[in-house]
Amino acid sequence: MLSPKLQEAINDQINKELFSEYLYLAMADFFAAQNLDGFVNWMMVQTQEEHFHATKFINFLHDKGARVALKAIAAPQADFKSPEEVFRAGFEHEQFVTASISNLVDIAEKEKDRSVQTFLQWYVTEQIEEEANFDKLLNKVKMAGASGPALMMLDTEAAKRVYTPPPATGANPGAGA
Numbered sequence: 001m002l003s004p005k006l007q008e009a010i011n012d013q014i015n016k017e018l019f020s021e022y023l024y025l026a027m028a029d030f031f032a033a034q035n036l037d038g039f040v041n042w043m044m045v046q047t048q049e050e051h052f053h054a055t056k057f058i059n060f061l062h063d064k065g066a067r068v069a070l071k072a073i074a075a076p077q078a079d080f081k082s083p084e085e086v087f088r089a090g091f092e093h094e095q096f097v098t099a100s101i102s103n104l105v106d107i108a109e110k111e112k113d114r115s116v117q118t119f120l121q122w123y124v125t126e127q128i129e130e131e132a133n134f135d136k137l138l139n140k141v142k143m144a145g146a147s148g149p150a151l152m153m154l155d156t157e158a159a160k161r162v163y164t165p166p167p168a169t170g171a172n173p174g175a176g177a
């Protein structure tokens with residue numbers, strides 16, 4: 001059984017993951033308005049990643065016999081000055097999520113809940129990739145600068161990103177990991 005404190009913290013994290021999905025939908029919309037369809041695709045794949053992160057937590061709460069408390073999702077930033085600003089905002093957001101997961105680990109340690117500590121390890125590892133994905137693209141967009149052809153090349157590269165659901169393993173296959 002989860003402690004009330006952990007249950008509340010996981011519910012807060014679900015809200016953050018769903019906000020992330022919302023934020024990246026807004027970024028996809030911004031790129032669509034600029035006809036940067038490859039970046040739209042990249043962000044749409046990212047929204048699927050975030051949806052998975054949220055539902056993995058939801059399935060975990062179900063497995064623990066705990067209720068999910070879905071809270072209101074805040075409206076995300078909709079407009080940006082440039083593609084560089086979008087990817088910087090995304091990178092900073094991922095750093096925020098990493099800190100939030102780290103805080104969850106701290107709570108699970110204080111509450112001495114080994115099952116939550118073990119479960120959270122997937123997210124700790126996942127956040128390394130989440131930050132790296134944004135950081136790499138941010139640096140490439142920075143290098144492209146004001147060069148239209150360089151940005152178009154990055155857009156073409158971003159069009160190739162596909163969503164690959166993590167393999168279902170362990171006693172919680174519905175959660176996908």
Ligand code: FEO
Nearest residue numbers: 017050053097130
């Ligand atoms: Fe769910 Fe991008 O962290």
